[in-house]
Amino acid sequence: MKTVTVGPDGVRPEHVVAVARHGARVELSEAALSAMGTSRSIVDGIERDARAVYGVSTGFGALANTFIAPERRTELQHALIRSHSSGMGEPMPAEVVRAMMLLRVRSLAMGRSGVRPLVAQALVDLLNADVTPWVPEHGSLGASGDLAPLAHCALVLLGEGWVRADDGSRVPAADALRRAGLSPITLASKEGLALINGTDGMLGMLLLAIADARHLFTMADVTAALAVEAMLGSDRPFLPELHAIRPHPGQAASAANIHRLLERSGVMDSHRDDLTHAVQDAYSMRCAPQVAGAARDTLDFAAQVADRELVSVVDNPVVLPDGRVESTGNFHGAPLGFACDYLAIAAAEVGSISERRVDRLLDVTRSRELPAFLSPDPGVNSGLMIAQYTAAGIVAENRRLAVPASTDSIPTSGMQEDHVSMGWSAARKLRTVLTNLSHLLSVELLAACRGLQLRAPLTPSPAGAIAVRHFAAYAGEPGPDAFLAPILEHTRTLVTEPGLRTEIEAAVGPLA
Structure with a gap:
């Protein structure tokens, strides 16, 4: 354009x-x-x-x-x-x-x-x-x-x-x-x-955040699917008929994404008929569509609010076609402040459940025979232990940022403007939450790809194979501890830029 x-x-x-x-x-x-x-x-x-x-x-x-x-x-x-x-x-x-x-x-x-x-x-x-x-x-x-x-x-x-x-x-x-x-x-x-x-500042930030959140919520399905695959999870909770009986549209879309991403996986096939395998996976695996899907529905609500605001007259006073000039309250940012706060809450939860999957991947007692902290030589090497610390700290920050700004009004202008929306503050912290979410998904992508590498010679799904190939190009194969910060930066690029998603969609079909 x-x-x-x-x-x-x-x-x-x-x-x-x-x-x-x-x-x-x-x-x-x-x-x-x-x-x-x-x-x-x-x-x-x-x-x-x-x-x-x-x-x-x-x-x-x-x-x-x-x-x-x-x-x-x-x-x-x-x-x-x-x-x-x-x-x-x-x-x-x-x-x-x-x-x-x-x-x-x-x-x-x-x-x-x-x-x-x-x-x-x-x-x-x-x-x-x-x-x-x-x-x-x-x-x-x-x-x-x-x-x-x-x-x-x-x-x-x-x-x-x-x-x-x-x-x-x-x-x-x-x-x-x-x-x-x-x-x-x-x-x-x-x-x-x-x-x-x-309301142009808060609306502008909300519109940019909506564009970012749409991509990140799809990438959250990608990282969740790869983590489930690396943990030898089940793909059955993502069957479409199980989500049709709870007809939230976001949930259905997220489940369909994950189910498609897990198809044709040798890793999944390796344990599909194993009677000793867990009957049910943990919530962070099995309920990924319920959380990410609810976030998608929240995003749709925020987008609806933004669309309405884009065709709204928010000046004061306004000049009407019949010649009247009338004072209004249309400049009040409550609709946008509420939408920003709601979306921040949803995005924070998408990041929170992502971190729980990372922790599970790193825990030798829960990762289904992956080595501790995904290091082939744990003890001398710490593997991804501290990457999970980073994720935990970011989750904690997002919890603080998820506290609504729009419930905090303070009067100004000699009590003439005695209730304000704090919509600008809500929009600013939403941007931070989404940046933090991109970091959290990067840690999950790192852990999931490392886990899939450690499942060799089992072959991952086409989506998993593509992700591992991109990841291995700069992170290499599992081995002694390496400087993780630049690896995490590269992984964040895979999450935020369109290249990895585009290649995965070419292999498995469009993702919602």
Whole structure:
């Protein structure tokens, strides 16, 4: 996707990913330009009539009853952007800032914000010139939207504030605009407020997280299947008829993945008719689809919330087609905060059950004759003992991060804004949980591949053989202890990048 056209009907999730991560260009449709022009004419009429309308001719927040003289309304809008650019901390990743800017363009293009088309075009120009504002990590409460982060973006349009340099440092916005051949803009009434009053930051993070979670939840089925195979587990709990009688769609999809991944396995065939084999596997093996499937259903819920938000008008006040300008509460981030917290809980549990399978693979009393800690020479060698320590520490961190942010409100603005969503915080910690999940799945892939290697001369499933081949290319065969950190980094690449999954799907068929 090389170009994303933004119209008054919004954008799709894949558009956000294309612009945020892959540098797709952005353009405004003629319909969007027309919609913005129409709504701006309504604001201009209010200016002529000298009516008191929030954000147009009044102050903001607790100062909403303060009337602002016409000759000071541009000053009002610029002062709003400067004062709200009050974030602190490390800069947000460029992909988050780019997603946020695109989503603000989307909101303005819907023609309910009363801004001139040139304001939306100025944000488009930043995106296309790869000028990324420096947006600190702290500052948003998720109501009235992501005020401080969006203000740091808007400040760059004025030629003020900071921009991220290629080396990660920050440079003055005026210098960055000049190098890009861009000029600062001057805001008219309502426009400063329209640039910062929305849920774009938390929505952008949620959309990126959804894209990541979809892939990671599929890879969780891959690592689970390989771990079950390495532990001489049974494939019978993954039969489709057993999941049809509990019709959760995510569970059925996850079970189907694992069942397909375990087909044609010499390792599985070696014990299929062994009467001494365990009648039932442990929960971490047998219940993998129930946990990962529930996470998939949670992901579907979060995606539904995000899809609704993508076609929502979240500004305040909004300009209605009949000429009314009405205050709303649509900027409140509760729907997104709840979705982020819910998805973080689900992702944390996918990681937790993965770690339990790792521990089982390493425990000589439960791994069905694999050597202790998957070392051919345990004692002198510790094998993967401490890799499991790392996984356990990450699971503990994810448990802390799974505590909801959206239940923690703190009043602001002289009690005018007396309940906030904390949606920005919920989205930030969701990103961390998913990064942690990728680490946990990497440890499981490492342990499962090592376990399958130790089952030789038994032959693994086609999926297992592909994974072991990729793994062995840099990790080698089982032997004396090696420096594990770079091996884990390489294994994480197999988990997060599409190559291993693509090759496995070519051998076994598409995975849900």
